[in-house]
Amino acid sequence: MLISFFICIIVILAGIGIGSVPISPADIIVILWSKLFGKEIPPEISDITVSLIWKLRLPRVLLAFIVGGALSASGAVMQSVLKNPLASSYTLGVSSGAALGAGIVIIFGITIPMLGRLTLPIIGLVSGLLTVFLAVTFASKVDRNMENNTIILAGMVFSLFINAILTIVSSMAKGHLERIVFWQMGSFASKDWTCVIIMAFVVAAGIPCVMSFSRELDIMTFGEEQAQAIGVELKKVKWYLLALSAALTGSAVAFSGIIGFIDLITPHVARKLFGSTHRYVVPLSALFGGTFMVAADLVARTVISPSELPVGAVTAVIGAPFFGYIYFKRRKRG
Amino acid sequence: MLSIKGLFCGYNGVDVIKEVSLDINAGENISIIGPNGSGKTTFLRAVAGLIPYKGSIKLDGKEIVQMKRKEIASKIAFMSQISTIYFSYTVFETVMLGRYLRMKGGVFSEPSKKDKEFVLKCLDAVNLTELKDRQITSLSGGQLQRVFIARTFAQEPEIILLDEPTNHLDLKHQIELVEYLKEWSQKGRRVVIGVFHDINLAMQFSDKILLFSDGQVAAYGDYRTILDGDLLKSIYSIDIKNYMLNSLRRWESYG
Numbered sequence: 001m002l003i004s005f006f007i008c009i010i011v012i013l014a015g016i017g018i019g020s021v022p023i024s025p026a027d028i029i030v031i032l033w034s035k036l037f038g039k040e041i042p043p044e045i046s047d048i049t050v051s052l053i054w055k056l057r058l059p060r061v062l063l064a065f066i067v068g069g070a071l072s073a074s075g076a077v078m079q080s081v082l083k084n085p086l087a088s089s090y091t092l093g094v095s096s097g098a099a100l101g102a103g104i105v106i107i108f109g110i111t112i113p114m115l116g117r118l119t120l121p122i123i124g125l126v127s128g129l130l131t132v133f134l135a136v137t138f139a140s141k142v143d144r145n146m147e148n149n150t151i152i153l154a155g156m157v158f159s160l161f162i163n164a165i166l167t168i169v170s171s172m173a174k175g176h177l178e179r180i181v182f183w184q185m186g187s188f189a190s191k192d193w194t195c196v197i198i199m200a201f202v203v204a205a206g207i208p209c210v211m212s213f214s215r216e217l218d219i220m221t222f223g224e225e226q227a228q229a230i231g232v233e234l235k236k237v238k239w240y241l242l243a244l245s246a247a248l249t250g251s252a253v254a255f256s257g258i259i260g261f262i263d264l265i266t267p268h269v270a271r272k273l274f275g276s277t278h279r280y281v282v283p284l285s286a287l288f289g290g291t292f293m294v295a296a297d298l299v300a301r302t303v304i305s306p307s308e309l310p311v312g313a314v315t316a317v318i319g320a321p322f323f324g325y326i327y328f329k330r331r332k333r334g
Numbered sequence: 335m336l337s338i339k340g341l342f343c344g345y346n347g348v349d350v351i352k353e354v355s356l357d358i359n360a361g362e363n364i365s366i367i368g369p370n371g372s373g374k375t376t377f378l379r380a381v382a383g384l385i386p387y388k389g390s391i392k393l394d395g396k397e398i399v400q401m402k403r404k405e406i407a408s409k410i411a412f413m414s415q416i417s418t419i420y421f422s423y424t425v426f427e428t429v430m431l432g433r434y435l436r437m438k439g440g441v442f443s444e445p446s447k448k449d450k451e452f453v454l455k456c457l458d459a460v461n462l463t464e465l466k467d468r469q470i471t472s473l474s475g476g477q478l479q480r481v482f483i484a485r486t487f488a489q490e491p492e493i494i495l496l497d498e499p500t501n502h503l504d505l506k507h508q509i510e511l512v513e514y515l516k517e518w519s520q521k522g523r524r525v526v527i528g529v530f531h532d533i534n535l536a537m538q539f540s541d542k543i544l545l546f547s548d549g550q551v552a553a554y555g556d557y558r559t560i561l562d563g564d565l566l567k568s569i570y571s572i573d574i575k576n577y578m579l580n581s582l583r584r585w586e587s588y589g
Binding site: 079080083084085144211212213214215218219221222223225226228229230231232233234271275276277279 | 379382383384386402403404406407408410411412413414417419420421422423424427428431432434435437441442485489
């Protein structure tokens, strides 16, 4: 576990250091140290380097880390709650809802006065959550026991339907197509401290909430009937956990667009290394997801520098084969 | 302890159990037998409060449907038939989950010494102490079944409902389990209700047999009265007595 922390810190430092202007880890530590404790920055480090780190690289890397963590923790929860190793918040339509919301904001150029620049992420979040809410409510109406298969199917139906609407809407507004498509591909470019701080609050509140349900999550992986028989108030806990993880994914999507795969793989990696107990799976998924996201973002912005690859594509390109390897290797053994 | 009156229940508005009334007293074990689809599992689910029902199921005078999940689970443990396992835990962790309602400490603290000792005792009861650190995905069907049985013990209930508890076990473990369950219920005037397909094992487990046929109670009472006559033959549509006697003759001639 210590090794994981260590790797994570190295990756973050690498994420900050590597770029069009390389900066040595020693300088980074000196700059961070001085900034955090209000000390003078030694004269041998130039002002440009300082502002490059403090204004550009650090917020970007931190946002990538937090978003990766939020996505992965919520993926772990979804997989266990729905008792399906292939589930994620995206299964329930968070991403398509958010994409439709964002698409509408982009096409109509809406700006809500109080929110200003944050209109896009916040509408994205709200419409993502709304979609999940509608899907789960629908599922609970048609199936009083809210069984997992009903929830997954309802989520799929809603996602597909909303995707279709988004396609129709964007085909009618060709001028905005590029922006909509780029938003959907996900990116951490030009994000400032506001985003980092908001996301940090969401994650700092969300992950401990999720972790306080570790035991229920453990029990729920054994099936709904057994969970109830052991004494879990299944329907209530399910609603609560689905809402929590939708909120985590929703806010991540709102700030960075749709970045797939990370929420699917990292919980599997965490389980493989440290067992399935959620007391460990949830925080470690978050840690791995964050680290992986920083690495993926690093690749995305350096490979064809000065232009960038969409980070969502990078996670999928690395993630898909990796996932196949992990998952099928385990199957063979078991 | 359990009093059931005019019970109807089923799925999607179709009643599987049709008007069942019976009483079960403390310290009594019941074997449920009956052909496929006769309502055995559905009956257990209703008693465990897992499906809605019409009529009345009272546990110590209290209606099940009005009890909270935690209240039911502190008194009734239910082991359903094994389903696919997606995420693996160790044997010890799995049985510890049965302590869910009994654990005092917060989520982030380790289970207490008392909880750990209790779990070890439950593992010992099903002969799994040596396997306690194994991953459950690496176990055989019979071992896994014993893990889940240990988990129902860990719940410290007054009533255990078991849906075909012996279907993955070899003969030795079937007999050991049945003997242990008898001892467990006698020790604390508790109740075990088990669904069995093996009629011989059912009779070994309890004197009292509940025979279901098409969602109704065909017979409820001492097995001696049920074996008598043509009741089993007509319900199972096969001459069970003759089948058993033929088997016995084989053993006597060649065994």
